[in-house]
Amino acid sequence: MSYPDDRRYTKEHEWISADGTIGITDHAQESLGDIVFVELPKVGTELTKGKPFGTVESVKAVSDVYAPISGTVTAANEMLATSPEQVNKDAHGTWMIKIKAKDPAEINALLSAADYEKFVNEEAGH
Amino acid sequence: MGAKMVEFNGWEMPVEYPASIGCGIVNEHMAVRTGVGIFDVSHMGDIRLAGPEALGAVQHISMNDASRLAIGQAQYSALLYPEGTFVDDVIVHRLGEDEYLLVINAGTREKDFNWVRDNTREFDCAVENRSDDFTQIAIQGPKAVDVLQKLTDADLSAVKFYWATRGTVCGLKNILLGRTGYTAEDGFEIYIPPDEETSARVWYEILEAGKEFGAVPCGLGARNTLRLEGKLPLYGHEISDTIDVWEAGLDRFCKMEKPDFIGHEALKRAKARGVKRTLVGLEMVDRGIARDGYKVLDEGGGEIGYVTSGSPAPFLKKNIALAYVPPEQAAIATTLKVEIRGQGVNARVVPTPFYKRPKKA
Numbered sequence A: 001m002s003y004p005d006d007r008r009y010t011k012e013h014e015w016i017s018a019d020g021t022i023g024i025t026d027h028a029q030e031s032l033g034d035i036v037f038v039e040l041p042k043v044g045t046e047l048t049k050g051k052p053f054g055t056v057e058s059v060k061a062v063s064d065v066y067a068p069i070s071g072t073v074t075a076a077n078e079m080l081a082t083s084p085e086q087v088n089k090d091a092h093g094t095w096m097i098k099i100k101a102k103d104p105a106e107i108n109a110l111l112s113a114a115d116y117e118k119f120v121n122e123e124a125g126h
Numbered sequence B: 001m002g003a004k005m006v007e008f009n010g011w012e013m014p015v016e017y018p019a020s021i022g023c024g025i026v027n028e029h030m031a032v033r034t035g036v037g038i039f040d041v042s043h044m045g046d047i048r049l050a051g052p053e054a055l056g057a058v059q060h061i062s063m064n065d066a067s068r069l070a071i072g073q074a075q076y077s078a079l080l081y082p083e084g085t086f087v088d089d090v091i092v093h094r095l096g097e098d099e100y101l102l103v104i105n106a107g108t109r110e111k112d113f114n115w116v117r118d119n120t121r122e123f124d125c126a127v128e129n130r131s132d133d134f135t136q137i138a139i140q141g142p143k144a145v146d147v148l149q150k151l152t153d154a155d156l157s158a159v160k161f162y163w164a165t166r167g168t169v170c171g172l173k174n175i176l177l178g179r180t181g182y183t184a185e186d187g188f189e190i191y192i193p194p195d196e197e198t199s200a201r202v203w204y205e206i207l208e209a210g211k212e213f214g215a216v217p218c219g220l221g222a223r224n225t226l227r228l229e230g231k232l233p234l235y236g237h238e239i240s241d242t243i244d245v246w247e248a249g250l251d252r253f254c255k256m257e258k259p260d261f262i263g264h265e266a267l268k269r270a271k272a273r274g275v276k277r278t279l280v281g282l283e284m285v286d287r288g289i290a291r292d293g294y295k296v297l298d299e300g301g302g303e304i305g306y307v308t309s310g311s312p313a314p315f316l317k318k319n320i321a322l323a324y325v326p327p328e329q330a331a332i333a334t335t336l337k338v339e340i341r342g343q344g345v346n347a348r349v350v351p352t353p354f355y356k357r358p359k360k361a
Helices: A026-032 A113-123 B025-034 B054-061 B106-118 B144-149 B196-213 B220-229 B264-273
Strands: A007-009 A014-017 A021-024 A035-039 A052-058 A062-066 A071-076 A097-101 B004-008 B011-016 B037-040 B045-050 B074-080 B086-096 B099-104 B126-129 B135-140 B164-169 B172-178 B187-192 B216-218 B278-284 B295-297 B303-313 B318-325 B335-340 B343-350
Touching: A007 A113, B011 B025, B011 B220, B025 B037, B025 B216, B025 B220, B037 B196, B045 B054, B045 B106, B054 B099, B074 B106, B086 B106, B086 B172, B099 B106, B106 B126, B135 B144, B135 B196, B144 B187, B144 B196, B187 B196, B220 B303, B220 B318, B278 B303, B278 B335, B295 B318, B303 B335, B318 B335, B318 B343
Parallel strands: B037 B216
Antiparallel strands: A007 A014, A014 A021, A021 A097, A035 A052, A052 A062, A071 A097, B004 B011, B037 B135, B045 B099, B045 B126, B074 B086, B086 B099, B135 B187, B164 B172, B172 B187, B278 B318, B278 B343, B295 B303, B295 B335, B303 B318, B335 B343
């Protein structure tokens, strides 16, 4: 598994690019299994760093998705309402929401691809 | 095999096998509905009753009528408390003239064994906990018979649903093969020696034999969605020590004409009284997935019951649930709501089982 280094990551398994585009990681989709439901906030919703902003459900489990940084939702990926399985197919190429960062510096404080990968491996006990 | 494991009643169990080998809950579920899937269900427990009064003992502790069983035949039944609620549900196999095998759930193994032993002391019959004597493997799906037939000398076409036979399987002699399962599909459960070497060898031989039929290994996740589509109860969900037979809707497995069994008296009274809640099938009408424990609301938003099991149904491609609600709100086509993250989401009462396997042509 490789993590693109054009973005940052959280320990809750979200990714965020410099322009505020957010998704979940390949590790997250793999742990969840078959994703069947994605619920996202409306445009204009204020997000607080570390608080849940949406829900991803697989056949077996319900999982919150957390805001990597604080900001305002500017777009939500409507395709995921009908094709949630897209997240399984290409987690790093499938965005969930775009936000306008309250403080763009918060993004750079998150994990780099290498640090995230190390974190995932440690978590899995490798 | 790189499966995602979970702790289940003290057992390390696979939830699902990896997508990289064509698995995952949805694929595993679909394989069982359309082809064949293989489950390691060694966590199931087994209690053997044997002796001149074995039938009397089984009749006393179970609600179905074991006197109707021919040798080699099996039935779905349950062990009840005097209150008419569930110790556990079981499959009762009649193995010989005076020999029965109860197949019980993992989470209730010790409780079940103690219950059976303590309540059959009056009978001339030996009660043995055989749970650690077998590895139980389930081969399930319309192609299960074809896979298993390649590995045994027993004539499986002669074994009807809920009957068992013995035969040589993968070179192992005198193996019990039951045409039973927990998937609402045709299939077999086999009971082989429990040592790791034998278990692993048989497991891989079955997978190999199943290759031409697209067999995949299946985990607990698919086992749960398969049994839910078929409305097969799960202990701690649809049945428990606080739910009785009438509420659970298992009337046809409870033979009240049997003179006496534990729970009989209470069930007679409960029948006269009528139930306060009943198990219904729900199908989500609006977007949302009902999950175990979610509240069920009436159309006005008042709480009337709860979801016992809820999930997306991979074969039916609907979001379904089983729930306890008052009988007045249990009629087919009644609109109810399931509370999902604080919101009442519309659902409809539908006929069950959600899935019934097609009759063979």
